[in-house]
Amino acid sequence: MVFTNGWDNKMSKLKLIILLGVLLNISITYAGHINIDGISTISGTTLNEIEVIQIKSKDGTVLYEANKNGNNTLASVLVEAVKNGIDLRNAYLPKINLSHQSIENSILEYTNLRQANLSESNFNNSNLSGSDLTLVKAKRAVMTNSNMLAIRAVKANLAYVDFTGSDLSDSVLANGNMKYTIFSGTNLVNVDFRSSDLTGAKFSNSNLERTDFRGANLLGVEFSTKQISEAILDKADWFCRKSLKCMKK
Known part of the structure; x- marks a missing residue:
């Protein structure tokens, strides 16, 4: 033919x-x-x-x-x-590239963002509760003052992300990279950080009630006495916790 x-x-x-x-x-x-x-x-x-x-x-x-x-x-x-x-809850967006985007005030509850690239994006004042962020790359993203209850972000790269003032209660953030991530004033009640790298992360004024740090790397991290009494810290890695030579960026 x-x-x-x-x-x-x-x-x-x-x-x-x-x-x-x-x-x-x-x-x-x-x-x-x-x-x-x-x-x-x-x-x-x-x-x-x-x-x-x-x-x-x-x-x-x-x-x-x-x-x-x-x-x-x-x-x-x-x-x-x-x-x-537009209300975009339940959106199906795996592997989407949203790096360097301004997505403030978004409604993305229960959204599938598995393996998405969110690096250096701005999600300030957004709602991502119940969303799947497994394996996302979100280095240096801004997720301040956001509603992020019960998100799942296993093996995610959240290094240097700013979560100031956000609610991440009941979320799973296990086996992830959260070096120098800011959790100041963040609600982390019942959050699962097991086996994550939290080197140099900031937790000032955050709620750590029942927060699970078992097996996590906590080099350079400082907690208040109240936070230590409320969190689960079994087998967490505290070696060189207060030594600057251990804090490699």
Whole structure:
């Protein structure tokens, strides 16, 4: 069979668009026409002229959508949705790249952000309660004054993140990198920090009632007497706790 009018090239682009949608779990719709006649010709608009990017929940519910114009990406559409005050709870966004984005005042409860890149992003005053942040990269992100109850962030890179004034109670932050992370004034009741690296982390005025530090690296960390009496510190690594030579950035 002979293909004309760039059939192979256009079909390759269509396959690439469909594959991208599958990988990111977004619906990217081609709104033109692909009409195949007896000699396999194509008519209609080019494949990259009209596309729709949709933010969807796990069950397929469309939470927000926008036409893909110019440099629009899933990240830029999400930022647009947040700025418009759209409720994005239950969004399905694994592996999304939101690094260096301003996502303040967002509603992202119960969102799947597994393996997402949130490095140096600003989530100030946001609601991420119940969200899955397993394996995220969020180094130097700002998550201040946020509602983050019962999040799951196992094996996450949260080094240098600022959680000042946030509520992380009942969260699981085990086996993670939280070097020099700021938890000042943070509610950490019943949080699981087991086997995490908390070198140089700050816990001033934070609530550590039933907070689990078993097996965690606490080099350079200082707790008040009250915090020590309330937290679970069995087998925590306190070696060189007050020696600056042990605090390597």
